[in-house]
Amino acid sequence: MTAAQDLFFRVLSDFLRGETTGAVPPEVNSQELAGLAREHGLMGLFYSQLRDALPAGSHLRQKLYSGFCSDVFFSVNRQEALDQVAQAFSQGGIRFLPFKGTVVSHYYPEPRLRTMGDLDLLIHPHDREKSHVIMLDLGFDSMVDNHAVWTYHRDVAIFEIHDHMMYDPLANELDYQTFFDRAWDYAAGDGTMEILKPEFHFLYLIAHSAKHIINKGYGIRGFLDLVLFVRGEPDMDWEWIAEKLRELRLLDFTKTCFALCRRWFGVALPLEAPEVDDSFYRSATEKLFRDGLWGFSNEENVVGVSARTIRRSRAPYFVTSCVMTVRKLFPSYRNMQLIPWYAFVDGRPWLLPVAWLYRFGYCVVHKASHSSRLLREPFSKTKEIREREQLIDSWGL
Amino acid sequence: MYYQLRPGVILTEVCGEYLLVAAREARGKVAYARGLNSGGAYFWKLMEQGLSHDEIVAHAAGESGMEPASVEAALKRLTEALTDAGYILSEAQR
Numbered sequence: 352m353t354a355a356q357d358l359f360f361r362v363l364s365d366f367l368r369g370e371t372t373g374a375v376p377p378e379v380n381s382q383e384l385a386g387l388a389r390e391h392g393l394m395g396l397f398y399s400q401l402r403d404a405l406p407a408g409s410h411l412r413q414k415l416y417s418g419f420c421s422d423v424f425f426s427v428n429r430q431e432a433l434d435q436v437a438q439a440f441s442q443g444g445i446r447f448l449p450f451k452g453t454v455v456s457h458y459y460p461e462p463r464l465r466t467m468g469d470l471d472l473l474i475h476p477h478d479r480e481k482s483h484v485i486m487l488d489l490g491f492d493s494m495v496d497n498h499a500v501w502t503y504h505r506d507v508a509i510f511e512i513h514d515h516m517m518y519d520p521l522a523n524e525l526d527y528q529t530f531f532d533r534a535w536d537y538a539a540g541d542g543t544m545e546i547l548k549p550e551f552h553f554l555y556l557i558a559h560s561a562k563h564i565i566n567k568g569y570g571i572r573g574f575l576d577l578v579l580f581v582r583g584e585p586d587m588d589w590e591w592i593a594e595k596l597r598e599l600r601l602l603d604f605t606k607t608c609f610a611l612c613r614r615w616f617g618v619a620l621p622l623e624a625p626e627v628d629d630s631f632y633r634s635a636t637e638k639l640f641r642d643g644l645w646g647f648s649n650e651e652n653v654v655g656v657s658a659r660t661i662r663r664s665r666a667p668y669f670v671t672s673c674v675m676t677v678r679k680l681f682p683s684y685r686n687m688q689l690i691p692w693y694a695f696v697d698g699r700p701w702l703l704p705v706a707w708l709y710r711f712g713y714c715v716v717h718k719a720s721h722s723s724r725l726l727r728e729p730f731s732k733t734k735e736i737r738e739r740e741q742l743i744d745s746w747g748l
Numbered sequence: 749m750y751y752q753l754r755p756g757v758i759l760t761e762v763c764g765e766y767l768l769v770a771a772r773e774a775r776g777k778v779a780y781a782r783g784l785n786s787g788g789a790y791f792w793k794l795m796e797q798g799l800s801h802d803e804i805v806a807h808a809a810g811e812s813g814m815e816p817a818s819v820e821a822a823l824k825r826l827t828e829a830l831t832d833a834g835y836i837l838s839e840a841q842r
Contacts, residue, residue, distance in 0.1 A: 399763040420781035423762050427769045463762050506775060 355383035356640060362400045363393075363575060364616045369460070372400045381411035390643035391570045394418020395464035419464070425507055426456075426463035432508035433470055439485045440472075441543040447482075448473040448538050448545040450516065450552065451559065455576045458583035465576075469502070469509035473534060476514040486510065497689055499528075517558055522565050522662045522743050523600055527558055530599060549584040550592050556580060557596065557605050564604075564746055566655045568642030574612050581620060589621050603747030611635060631745050638742075654732050658739035661729070672729030679726055681707055749801040751827060752837040754778060759792050768792070768835055778834040788826050795836075 358372075358379050365372045375381070388397040398415035405412035433453065440447050452467030459465040474482050483501065487493065491503035491510065499518035503510045517531040537551035547555075556577060563569040581587070596602040606624035613620060614632060627635070657675060664671040688697040693706040714722040729736065756774030760767055766789035768782045784792060794804045804823060809816040830836045 395762075416783075419762075419765070420767060420783070423760065423767050424769050424780040427758055427760060428771050428775070431771055461763055463760075 352636070353380070353383060354378040355380050355387060356636075358384060359387050359571075360615050362397055363571070364618075366396060366400055367575075367578060367616050367618055371403055374404050375401065375411070381409075385411055385414045387640065388415065389418060391572050392466040393572060393575075395422030395466070396461075399461065399464065422466050423463050425466065428507045429467070429470060432505065432510070435489060436470075436472070436486070436510060437544060439489055440474075440482065443481060443485050444543065445474055445478045445482055445485070446535075446540075446543055446545060448534065448540075448547060450534075450547060450555065452576075454547070454552065455556070455580055458576075458579040466572075469511045471511045471513060473513045473516055475535070479512075479514055482512055486512070498685065516555055517562075519562050519566070520659070520663060521558070521561050521600075522659050522748050524663055525600060527599070531555060531558070549580075550587050550595075553580060553584070553587065553592060554595055554599065554601075557601050557608070558599065560608065561601060561604050561746075561748055565659050565743055565748060568655075569639065570643055571615070571639055574608060574615070577608060578612050578616060578618055578620065582618075593622060601748075605747075607747045634742075635746070654728065654735045654739050657729050657732070658736045658743065661736060662740055662743060668729075668733075675729050676726055680711070682710075750798065751795045751801070753792075753795055754835055754837055757835055759784070759789060759796070761789070782833065782835070787822060791823055791826055 354376060358375065362372045375384075384397075385394075388394045394415055395418055398412075398419035401415060402412060405415075433449075437447070449470070449472055451471045452465065453470050453472070456462040456465035456467065479501070483493070486501075486503045489505070491505040494502040494504050494509075496502060497518070499513055499515040501512045503512065515528055515532060516534050517527045519527075521527060531554075534547060534551065534555075535545070537548040538545035539548070540546055560569060560573050560577070563573065593602060596605050602622075606622055607627060609620040609622055610624045610627045611632070612618060614627070615636070660675055661668060661671050664674075666674070684696060684700045684703050687693045687703060687706050693710065696702045696706045724731075754774050754777065756770065756772035757778060758769045758771050760769055766784040766786065768778075768784060770776070770778050770780050790808065791804060794807060799807065801823070805816050805820050808814070808819045808823070812819070827836055831838050
């Protein structure tokens with residue numbers, strides 16, 4: 352680990368102990384430290400931890416201060432938008448349930464320093480059209496959707512309105528969507544805004560973390576969220592949680608997460624777990640650093656979805672790879688209707704062959720080499736996919 | 749004289765730091781956020797309450813025990829800087 356990475360964890364440990372961090376050691380590369388704080392969405396938090404230790408005019412202090420101001424700006428504006436949407440949903444009689452960052456931020460000592468890209472609200476499927484009209488009335492633009500999430504954007508606020516909390520599979524054949532569709536059974540509220548029971552929300556946070564680890568990667572902030580959430584809910588029923596985690600095949604993964612958090616941050620957490628071995632600790636920590644907040648910029652993650660598909664399949668590697676290739680060549684109607692330039696198939700599934708032909712022609716003319724690389728991926732990246740499967744294993748997934 | 753503050757600017761305190769944050773109609777018209785020291789935040793709150801220039805000076809001098817002339821000078825420096833930056837609307841902008 353570099354000196355900056357060491358300090359990165361020290362800052363977070365101090366933060367969790369409620370202490371500010373002392374002097375920045377001279378061997379720390381301040382540009383690297385600022386980069387880590389930025390990539391993990393922790394600029395404001397780092398500023399509040401380090402401001403007293405940094406000289407007033409130092410470059411690092413200025414960079415962190417700028418991130419601090421930015422975090423506060425987005426937070427204030429997001430909160431205003433959330434209040435407005437919450438009021439409009441309440442008036443419209445729409446039951447909604449905030450989750451993920453919208454809720455987790457309140458477990459931070461200073462919620463405005465917990466960054467988030469969007470605000471997540473769960474609604475009932477039957478309120479989908481009504482909520483769409485309200486969002487458009489409030490001046491939001493509708494963005495790209497999938498079958499469980501509708502995204503809206505206005506100025507600096509992005510909302511993700513879900514009618515299913517969990518719609519992606521993990522690396523096994525379990526039906527997580529159905530399990531998390533029971534969220535409403537674990538919620539209480541005033542008839543419009545509902546609050547999830549913390550135990551159920553914790554299960555969701557774990558499943559969501561697993562999804563990111565399997566697919567694209569995950570940053571350190573997600574683990575900080577887990578620690579703060581667990582600490583902020585000291586009365587959670589851990590027997591019930593452990594039972595459900597076992598049912599969801601996420602108990603080993605949770606123990607791995609907790610073991611890493613203990614080692615990174617020096618915190619006490621429930622669920623007895625053996626220490627992670629040094630080699631996994633090193634490789635997992637290095638990968639999380641390379642991933643940044645969501646792993647988008649880490650090239651290693653391109654095989655994530657292939658590895659997950661191969662792992663979920665009961666067929667041999669070669670057969671699954673062939674099926675994946677055919678699916679890439681001929682995407683389903685359900686997937687094609689969501690892509691804006693093939694939206695002409697929406698409601699007209701018989702036009703699907705035309706869309707496939709158009710897509711094939713476009714890819715050959717405009718991005719032949721990229722497309723061919725994608726098609727060959729399961730065959731040409733066998734080693735990377737196998738390594739990815741091992742990584743999924745080592746996390747207990 | 750009364751100060752007219754730009755609508756949509758929100759004074760907020762985070763971890764002991766004061767910031768003027770651009771929200772709603774203020775976005776794009778002033779910097780997204782600007783730091784204020786505690787004295788600046790104190791004056792801003794009095795301006796938000798709709799106190800006049802003279803009332804602010806009298807109020808601040810009474811509370812701090814400072815000479816009214818020093819308070820007035822500090823207030824002048826702050827309001828000039830905030831007017832230049834667009835946080836306080838000048839006569840022409842009202």
